[in-house]
Amino acid sequence: MGSLSSRFQSAPRLDEAEAAPCERTGHGCECKKRKRSSRCDCDSEPEEEESLLDTPRRKKLKSTSKYIYQTLFLNGENSDIQICALGQEWNLHKVYLCQSGYFSSMFSGSWKESNMMVIELEIPDQNIDTEALQVVFGSLYRYDVLIKPSRVVSILAAACMLQLDGLIQQCGETMKENVSAKTVCGYYSSASIYGLDSVMKKCLEWLLNNFMTNQNVDLMKELGVDVMEQLIQSSDLFVMQVEMDIYTALKKWMFLQLNPAWERPLKQLLADADMWLCKRRSELGEEEPFLDTEEGVAYAAVFRHVRLQYIINDLASARILERDNILPRDWLSSMYKQQWFAMLRTEHDNDIGPQEANKEEFELSSMRCGRKLSKDGDYCWRWTGFNFGFDLLVTYTNRFIVFKRNSLSQPCGGAVSLQPRRNLAYRLRLASFDNSGKLVCSRTTGYQLLTLEKDQEYVVMNLDSRLLSFPLYVCCNFLYTSPKSDRPLDAPEPESSARSVS
Known part of the structure; x- marks a missing residue:
């Protein structure tokens, strides 16, 4: 111790x-x-x-930016130039204005405004207002700008006029993040005017996903002919049910274009469109198809892209086409002829379907169909009609999607091919969307060629349950017959191609 x-x-x-x-x-x-x-x-x-x-002093930088914005922009202290536009004045500074390509050229060139203390700004674009100019001028004095989605078009217009590339890009990002049924048409139109290709592409993708899956009366009223034509001709259109439903959607859209004051519920829209067409047929004496009339000719380019071969293959649908009398008669007669020869080739030439990749023909001519799965479970469906004897069953079970070529094992209401093998080209896509129509998750098989024997099954997709979100939309494209050749129908058959039915 x-x-x-x-x-x-x-x-x-x-x-x-x-x-x-x-x-x-x-x-x-x-x-x-x-x-x-x-x-x-x-x-x-x-x-x-x-x-x-x-270590950066972010707080200090923000404080400095706020001081500059308040003192120089809002208060206009030490201003050396005054900008007048739309009845309002801004006391600004040349050194800040030179960030704009518009003002930089004005001050550095031999323009009369180069040495002026007061500049009267002409505003030729009706999309630009004083609020947009306030935001754009203010952006020159601060390092960040908050852009409201409802104001983005006006700000974009002003940014384009003053050649502010950074702000233009920020407007584009804001637009892409806020595409919805309320904004998509306005954003697409503005992006077209001001050259924002990426925004146009985003809007078109949204429309391809949502036009058929979530039909909206206000959106149909806004959609112009040019945009609708792009949608209807695309094989990326998310179709619910079958091609006939595309025709029906177009009929409703055309009715709304011609009757924009219509304000009833969506479920009443088709009945009112049919009643309107019936009244017109009575007035015209059922002589002239609607698209041939002066009022209907503007919509012919859109209806031209409906794939009629997958509508006239069903009797009830073909009768509706005849009853509506919308389409020119030569469209239908030429399609009946085309399908008749396709049927004969399948029956007598042993056309077993696509045997090599032809993506261009697939994009233009594939059958478009789809289905909505409201919740997880077991589903089995087929898209009926005369499909050249190819009865294809599609099954969703245990998060597998399976194709089955039905020949003998299941009842079928139509003709069934007994050829040993049949080919088809297909692309299957799955997607789910949030309340604004934004893509939440998606998967695709891409373009594929498949050979199936009688009653053979094939697993098309194995899904990861962690990536699934319901409701789930399934969209399929199919091509059952070989791509049509360029040889005229009336040309003589090559001897080697005449074969008997096996």
């Missing part, structure tokens, strides 16, 4: 210790206390000092 006590007593207390000389060479030190680590207070790690020196 004595030795331990003496050891403690011999150790000097820190506050009584004499100042030790600093060990840092070349530096004087006036430290009066020694640290427990035997180093003085000034002996900090060089790396720590450098780290502290390199």
Whole structure:
């Protein structure tokens, strides 16, 4: 105990210790206390000092930006130029305005405005208002700008006029993040005017996904002929049910275009469109198809892209086409002829379907169909009609999607091919969307060729349950027959191609 006590007593207390000389060479030190680590207070790690020196002072920068915006822009202190536009004045500074390509050219060239203290700005674009100019001028004095989706078109217009590339890009990103049924048409139109191709592409993708899956009366009223034509001709259109439903959607859209004051519920729209067409047929004596009339000719380009071969293959649908009398008669007669020869080729030439990749023909001519799966479970469906004896069953079960060529195992209401093998080209896509129509998740098989024997099954897709979100939309494209050749129908058959049915 004595030795331990003496050891403690011999150790000097820190506050009584004499100042030790600093060990840092070349530096004087006036430290009066020694640290427990035997180093003085000034002996900090060089790396720590450098780290502290390199740490950005974000708060200080924000404060500076706020001061500049408030003092120079809002208060106009030390202004050296005044901009007048749309009945309002802004006291600004040339050094900030030169960030704009528009003003930079004005001040550096031989323009009369180069030395003027007051500039009257002409605003030729009706999309630009004083609120947009306030935001755009203010953006020159701060490092960030908050853009409301409802104001983005006006701000974009002003940014384009003043040639502010950074702000134009920010407007484009804002538009792409806020595409919805309310904004898509306005955004698409503005993006077309101001050259934002990426925004146009985003809007078109949204429309392809949502036009059929979530039909909207206001959206149909807004959609113009040019945009609708792009949608209807695309094989990427998410179709619900079958091609006949595309025709029906177009009929409703055309009715709304010609009757924009219509304000009844969506479920009443088709009945009112049919009643309107019936009234017109009575007035015209059912002589002239609607698209041949002066009022209907504007919509002919859109209806031209309906794939009639997948409508006239169903008796009930073909009768509706005849009853509506919308389509020119030569469209239907030529399609009946085309399908008749396709049927004969399948029956007598043993056309077993596509045998090599022809993506261009697939995009133009594939059958478009789809289905909505409201919740997880087991589903099985077929898209009926005369499909050249190819009865294809599609099954969703245990998160597998399976194709089955039905020949003998299941009842079928139509003709069934008994050829040993049949080919088809297909593409299957799955998608789910949020409330605004944004894509939540998606998967696709891409373009594929498949050979199926009688009653053979094939697993098309194995789904990861973690990526699934319901309701789930399934969209399929199919091509059952070989791509049509360029040989005229009345040309003589090559001898080698005449074969008997197996």
